[in-house]
Amino acid sequence: MNITIIGLGYMGLPFALLLAKAGHKVTGYDINKKKIKLLNQGKLPFGELGLANLFEESKKTRNFIPTTELEKSDVFIVSVPTPEKNHHIDLTFVLNAVNTISKVLDHDNLIIIESTISPHCCKKIIKPILDKTGKKYGLVHCPERAIPGNTLYELVNNDRIIGGLDSASALRAKEIYSSFVKGKIFLTDITIAEVCKLTENTFRDINIAYANELAKICNDLGINVWEVIDLANKHPRVNILYPGPGVGGHCIAIDPWFLTEATKTSKIVPLAREINDAAPYFVVDKLQSVLNENNLHYNGAKILVLGLAYKANVDDDRESPAYKIIQLLKERKAEVKVYDPYLLDKSDFNNLKEGLAWAEIIILTTNHSNFVEQITKEKIKDQTIVFDTRNCLTGLKTHPFYYVL
């Protein structure tokens, strides 16, 4: 079977290489010419655990062909971005992809939408475009659930939901996914699959909002929120996530808006978004109190922000709250520099040591493992204020100027 993946991003490329490994002939189509050129030169456009090995294997089997020309195929899998605009989904990339597919569509082709989409998108927006071709086709939505940093493992091992326009489409898709997925595969209606994906990420956003609100409550009470959450989670039916500098990434920070865009009845979902979007303000205000305690102020202070990525051990800085924190610190006239080992082109230092030597104040925004492992009391200047928004710098627990969110 010929399978074409449309969009070779954080999700599409690992997925394409897993399909190639499973023995399918996979074409990877992307409009980004630089990315295709890089892949054709044998180089990966981004890092991901295990991806390099899989890419090397695909060179030997020749089962994966990157291209900028979309040609006929048995199956088309759409994995293009779905950004948010004014609290609504921006379907520009999906519509471009579907319109391009419709130009080469043949009878009995199967189209799989992996991109996160809003409710009724498949039936009301994508189907009418494909219907215009006059071809008989199958359509499913199989939302992606993998986590960057462990994408390959999760693509293989997570359970999957396949929503079909009809059961024949869903069964065809199931056969493809079964060639490499070890998790269970559940078949359902196409709109249920759309809503299910959004429901999952919205659940996490609301849970984090609760944690961020607890951080403020515990701050007012003068107690440690992290200890409260850890102990509360000892309850067999409680699982509170942790507070932090805010929610970032291409999913949790935007999917709740897609879930609620067509309804006016939701109260908790927009409220959770508001709470999480306000987290950077709380970080900067709490650091302000830390500075007051130490007779310091933002004006002219040399502040090192550690981490631009929205989560640990990845180079993805989309929607990262670190940027809002940097903006707020600069508005308060601090001298701000940043360091992220995964985003050196956006960093002000070549290595951590240089950054630590420069800083008077450190804010840790991303809990990258190498920060956790490398930042010890000996490596920072004695008087450095360290404000850890992730409660992860265990090597600094005895530093007299170490504070957590």
Ligand SMILES: NC(=O)c1ccc[n+]([C@@H]2O[C@H](COP(=O)([O-])OP(=O)(O)OC[C@H]3O[C@@H](n4cnc5c(N)ncnc54)[C@H](O)[C@@H]3O)[C@@H](O)[C@H]2O)c1
């Ligand atoms: N990254 C994640 O953690 C994650 C997790 C679950 C779901 N998703 C969803 O998966 C989808 C893809 O996300 P991603 O993070 O892989 O995106 P990405 O930005 O990393 O990659 C998307 C790729 O699509 C290409 N592209 C855009 N328009 C195209 C078109 N018309 N034709 C061909 N290629 C096109 C881009 O050049 C890019 O290479 C999104 O809907 C996202 O919400 C992402």
